Amino acid sequence: MFYLSDIGKYFIMIRMSFFKPSKWKILRKLIFKEINDLIIESIPIVSILSFFIGAVISIQTALNLSSPFLSKSLIGFATRQSVILEFAPTFMSIIMAGKVGSFITSSIGTMRVTEQIDALEVMGINPLNYLVFPKIIALLFYPFVITIAMFVAIFGGFLAMTFAGVSGEAFITGIQMDFEPYHIVYAYIKTFLFAIILATVPSFHGFYMKGGALEVGKASTLSFVWTSIIIIVVNFITTQLLLS
Amino acid sequence: MIEVKNLIKSFDENEIVKNVSTTFVKGKTNLIIGQSGSGKTVLLKCLLGLYAPDSGEIIYDGVSNKMMNDSNKTLLRREMGMVFQGSALFDSMTVLENVQFPLTMLTEKGDDEIRQRAEIAIQRVELEKDYKKLPSELSGGMQKRVAIARAIVMNPKYLFCDEPNSGLDPKTAIIIDKLIQEITKEFNITTIINSHDMNSVMEIGEKILFLVNGEKNWEGTNKEIFKTDNQSISDFVYSSELLKKVKKYL
Numbered sequence: 001m002f003y004l005s006d007i008g009k010y011f012i013m014i015r016m017s018f019f020k021p022s023k024w025k026i027l028r029k030l031i032f033k034e035i036n037d038l039i040i041e042s043i044p045i046v047s048i049l050s051f052f053i054g055a056v057i058s059i060q061t062a063l064n065l066s067s068p069f070l071s072k073s074l075i076g077f078a079t080r081q082s083v084i085l086e087f088a089p090t091f092m093s094i095i096m097a098g099k100v101g102s103f104i105t106s107s108i109g110t111m112r113v114t115e116q117i118d119a120l121e122v123m124g125i126n127p128l129n130y131l132v133f134p135k136i137i138a139l140l141f142y143p144f145v146i147t148i149a150m151f152v153a154i155f156g157g158f159l160a161m162t163f164a165g166v167s168g169e170a171f172i173t174g175i176q177m178d179f180e181p182y183h184i185v186y187a188y189i190k191t192f193l194f195a196i197i198l199a200t201v202p203s204f205h206g207f208y209m210k211g212g213a214l215e216v217g218k219a220s221t222l223s224f225v226w227t228s229i230i231i232i233v234v235n236f237i238t239t240q241l242l243l244s
Numbered sequence: 245m246i247e248v249k250n251l252i253k254s255f256d257e258n259e260i261v262k263n264v265s266t267t268f269v270k271g272k273t274n275l276i277i278g279q280s281g282s283g284k285t286v287l288l289k290c291l292l293g294l295y296a297p298d299s300g301e302i303i304y305d306g307v308s309n310k311m312m313n314d315s316n317k318t319l320l321r322r323e324m325g326m327v328f329q330g331s332a333l334f335d336s337m338t339v340l341e342n343v344q345f346p347l348t349m350l351t352e353k354g355d356d357e358i359r360q361r362a363e364i365a366i367q368r369v370e371l372e373k374d375y376k377k378l379p380s381e382l383s384g385g386m387q388k389r390v391a392i393a394r395a396i397v398m399n400p401k402y403l404f405c406d407e408p409n410s411g412l413d414p415k416t417a418i419i420i421d422k423l424i425q426e427i428t429k430e431f432n433i434t435t436i437i438n439s440h441d442m443n444s445v446m447e448i449g450e451k452i453l454f455l456v457n458g459e460k461n462w463e464g465t466n467k468e469i470f471k472t473d474n475q476s477i478s479d480f481v482y483s484s485e486l487l488k489k490v491k492k493y494l
Contacts, residue, residue, distance in 0.1 A: 022349060115332035122292055122404075123346050124321035 010204050017133045020126035027134060034138035038100050039145060045099060046092060046145050047152050050083075053091075054153030055160035057082050058171075062164065072166050076174020079157040081183075088149040089187045090235045093194040096145075097227035101202035104135060105223040108206030109216040117207070128207070135199045142195035143188055150187075186242045193238060194231055201227045245270045246291060246402065246434055251300035253286055260286045262458040263300070270305075271432045273425050273448045275439055278455035279480065284438045285406065287455070291436060292324060292404055293317055305401065322350055325395030327405040327424075331387040333379040333394070339366065340375045343393045350398070365393040369423065385416035389423070396427055403428065403435040414443060421448045442481060445469065454480065 021027065061078040108131055111117050120127040154175060161171050205223035209215055246268040253261040261283045268274040268291075276284045289295045291302060293309070302309040304320060312320065333342050343362040347353060353361075366372055369389035379387055388408060395403055405424060409417030425448045428435040437444065445452060449466035454477050462477045469481055482488045 026349060110335075114335075115328045115330055116334055118294070119326065119328060119332040119334075121294060122321060122324060122326040123350065124318045125349055 006204075009208065010200070013128060013132065013204055013207065014136075014200055016126065017128040017136065019129065021129050021133070022125065026130075030130070030134035031137050034134045035141055037103070038135065038138050039141045042096060042099060042145055043148060046096075046149050049095060050088070050092065050149040050153040051156035053087060054079060054083060054156030057087065057153070058157030058160050059164065062161065062166065071174075072170040073174035073177060075161060075166060076157070076171035077177045078174075079171075080154060080175045080179075083150055083153040083157075084183055084187050087153060088146050089190045089194065090231065092146060092149045093191070093198065093231050094228050096142075096198055097202075097224050097231060100139075100198055101223050101227045102220040104199070104202035105206040105209075105220045106216055108132075108203055109209045109219045110213075112207065112209055113212055113216060132200070132203045132207070135203060136196065139195040139199040140192075142198065143191045146187070146191045186238075189242065190235060190238050193234055197227060197230050197234065201230060245305055246436070247301075247303040248287075248291070249301040249303070251287070251290060251302065252298045253283075253290055253295055254298055260458050261290065261297075264453075264455070264458075264460050265300075266453050266460060266463060268434050268436050269451050270434045271429060272435070272450040273428050274434070274436045274451040274453070275445060275449045276436065276453050276455065277439055277445060277449075277480070278461075279440065282455040283458035284440075284455055286458075288404060288406060288436065288438045291402075292326065293321060322398060323401040325398065325400035325403045327388065327391045327395050327403070327408050329407040329410055331379070331384075331391040333387055333390055335379055338376050338378055339371060339382070339390050339393075342379070342390055343397050346394065346398050362393075362397055365397040366390075368396070368427070369393045384411050385413075385420060388412065388420050392420075392423060392427065396431065399431065401433055403433050405435070405437040405439075407439060407441075408437060409439070409441055409444060417441065418443060418447060424448065425450075442487065445481065 022030075058075050058079045061075045061082075062072075065072070065074055108117075111131070117127045117131075120130055158168065158171050158175075162168050202220075202223040205219045205226070209219040211218075248264055248266050248268075251261055251264045252259065264283075264287060276287060278284050286295060290297050297309075307316075307320075309317075334345065337345065340359070340362055343365050344358050347358040347361060351358070363372070363375075366375065369392050371386060371389050371393065374382065374386065379390065382390065392408075403424070408424060409420050412420060421444050424435060424437065427433070437448075439445065446466055446469075449469070452462075452464055452466065452469065453460060454462040456476055462472065462474045464472065469477065472478065482490075
């Protein structure tokens, strides 16, 4: 679906979503609804996944640090680096492409199929501003979700190591070891870009879909595939630009 | 009143609406009829301003679409009401919220006045007991009534209906047709209905435009349809064996 004309259409869609704004009173209500649907309701799944993945990262690191010459604090260090640099911003965003992205595509796609978007157009309302703009604004709070993912994943790692008999003190020393604040900046720059991708790519697939109920399902799948691919590519580019 | 002059609309190389000229009369129910793929929906969308015609002119109560800039077109849209084939009600909103929606979005009226006007529109379509219901809790006919209430709540000058009784049983379909006709007279609006339902043609076809392959083939009233010697319209109207037998007794 992403051919050259579609890329142009995608950027026009983003531009148009800022034009002919609906009343602030209405937009405010929509933004709060989207914050609830896209951000607040994602916190439980993000927390559960982060906790267990953080635990698995620390267990696997511990497994590979079998040499008695290596300090146990390296487990905390490796967990922190993996979580902050890659797991929380990138892989959590791919998971969110499945949860949030599919929700956005199917909800907008269903509105397209049932002529609700046509109804907005006939009323003289800019459907892109009404449907896409609140999602973009709501997902600006996405770094909040990623912050939770970072804390919970490291906590998961800490608990796993505590149960495995590694001293909590060594793990915490590892977490604090060689801390580079710029890595946090890098993680949040990526997160911000992924938030925009998560809001706009699924919206594009939902808004411009054609057909019936079956195509809504297909559009959701396609949206997940493209959102994931774009996140991975943008991840590579930002890493190359910011860390190399 | 809406006048259409030499309207042409193509998609890629296919000319869908071919040089159509007609007049849709104010205070009457104007029907666009024809087989599937005859260009009815495209013509309706041109009238709604959703498609820009390739050539020709659409004149809304003396104002040509050619003279309108984007803000004029937006204002014109606010004078239009539309009843979609599938009702197009917003799933997450109640009946009252659906009807209030255009007023809330497009006017500066206070909450009380918006609610009052929405209630009047809902009462007009006799759904006052179902204010708080969601569209999923309503029957097809009731959803159409809500769609009509939403379409008239802004006091439109033009009402467009795309297959308003598709998917409805014949009795409910006639009730919806009659409701649209009553509202047209009551509010003195220009109503244009896109249909291929023969009951609608016979019941409320005060002005009928018959399209064949995007061209105007015949126009007249439901009374004239019985007397016409136009073979295409006769074949279309009396397409079923039952109606052919009925025709013999007319």
